[in-house]
Amino acid sequence: MDPQRTEVSTLGEFGLIDHLTKNNEIKNASTVLSVGDDAAVMDHFGKQTVITTDMLVEGIHFDLMYSPLKHLGYKSVIVNLSDVYAMNAHPTQITMSIAFSNRFSVEALNEFYEGVYAACDKYNVDLVGGDTTSSQKGFIICVTAIGEVAPDKFVTRSGAKKDDLICVSGELGGAFLGLTLLEREKKIFLETKGVQPDLENQDYIVGRILKPEARRDIIEFFEEKEIQPTSMIDISDGLSSEALHICKKSETGCVLYEEKIPINEMARQFAYKLELDPTACALSGGEDYELLFTIGQKDFDKVSENPNISIVGYITEKEKGSVIITKGGNTHPLTAQGWNALK
Ligand code: ADP
Ligand code: MG
Numbered sequence: 604m605d606p607q608r609t610e611v612s613t614l615g616e617f618g619l620i621d622h623l624t625k626n627n628e629i630k631n632a633s634t635v636l637s638v639g640d641d642a643a644v645m646d647h648f649g650k651q652t653v654i655t656t657d658m659l660v661e662g663i664h665f666d667l668m669y670s671p672l673k674h675l676g677y678k679s680v681i682v683n684l685s686d687v688y689a690m691n692a693h694p695t696q697i698t699m700s701i702a703f704s705n706r707f708s709v710e711a712l713n714e715f716y717e718g719v720y721a722a723c724d725k726y727n728v729d730l731v732g733g734d735t736t737s738s739q740k741g742f743i744i745c746v747t748a749i750g751e752v753a754p755d756k757f758v759t760r761s762g763a764k765k766d767d768l769i770c771v772s773g774e775l776g777g778a779f780l781g782l783t784l785l786e787r788e789k790k791i792f793l794e795t796k797g798v799q800p801d802l803e804n805q806d807y808i809v810g811r812i813l814k815p816e817a818r819r820d821i822i823e824f825f826e827e828k829e830i831q832p833t834s835m836i837d838i839s840d841g842l843s844s845e846a847l848h849i850c851k852k853s854e855t856g857c858v859l860y861e862e863k864i865p866i867n868e869m870a871r872q873f874a875y876k877l878e879l880d881p882t883a884c885a886l887s888g889g890e891d892y893e894l895l896f897t898i899g900q901k902d903f904d905k906v907s908e909n910p911n912i913s914i915v916g917y918i919t920e921k922e923k924g925s926v927i928i929t930k931g932g933n934t935h936p937l938t939a940q941g942w943n944a945l946k
Pocket of ligand 2: 733734735
């Protein structure tokens with residue numbers, strides 16, 4: 604028996620909730636009432652409120668064989684904050700609901716909450732509630748994030764206009780490559796007893812999948828430079844799929860340039876090693892949690908100044924369709940399923 608293991612049953616449900624939230628600190632004036640009542644109360648003082656929720660299920664969205672619980676707690680918050688930033692809003696509160704089997708001890712849940720609180724601290728968000736229940740098998744996490752935005756400054760997926768510039772933050776494809784590496788090492792580990800995973804020199808891609816960040820800096824940059832993007836979405840399913848969402852909702856087409864798609868050099872090298880096409884990883888790989896947005900041409904100079912933003916294409920009329928122009932100058936239709944034409 605693990606000497607460090609405390610059964611959840613020794614605390615009971617209410618004891619566990621108290622234990623997990625005893626050091627919970629409130630950081631936002633908008634949090635009027637937090638954990639401990641039937642509901643939390645928030646007051647955004649004349650701002651508009653955005654709300655988003657996401658569920659993560661063991662075996663579907665994460666694998667505890669290679670996801671440390673602390674990272675998982677962190678990531679489950681981040682993926683929700685990313686959706687709030689994608690509305691051009693600032694997250695202020697989250698609720699965290701968990702279901703788990705008796706395989707999980709109090710120590711394991713402590714670790715998970717360490718990650719949750721680390722994300723809340725970094726992004727100045729208050730944990731104001733949640734729910735705690737049991738599951739027969741596996742760990743289920745459901746996070747709701749609430750945010751605030753100045754009246755009518757929120758950005759939807761539907762406002763892109765012909766000739767707008769298409770921009771992305773950061774670099775793409777790394778998370779998919781990190782996941783591919785972890786899956787490969789897991790398979791080797793299970794098939795060949797005792798072989799330890801070889802993750803050497805792959806900190807970048809492994810970090811991209813296990814410990815993503817949300818792009819608060821981009822939203823702050825918009826505020827500072829008085830840029831109002833015409834449309835925005837966060838990149839959770841690959842650039843291709845997200846660009847198609849914007850085009851569909853905005854009733855436009857688009858042109859992307861392969862050579863403009865930002866890909867980290869370490870990710871590119873790892874893709875080559877696996878004989879994968881780095882561009883296909885950026886277009887179809889998921890979980891990068893970068894932002895894809897469009898801006899009017901008047902904002903070109905402002906956006907060009909920011910080294911964390913790449914202009915990857917422009918919006919066209921709907922009739923022109925959604926396409927990518929390769930480094931070789933060929934034009935291919937964008938598809939959401941993954942795009943293999945470069946292979
Ligand atoms: P109720 O029965 O009214 O739903 P609960 O007993 O489920 O209340 O929860 C008590 C308080 O603890 C509520 O404020 C709830 O939001 C909060 N809470 C429950 N589970 C969690 C959790 N896993 N993390 C954070 N807060 C939680
Ligand atoms: Mg409850």
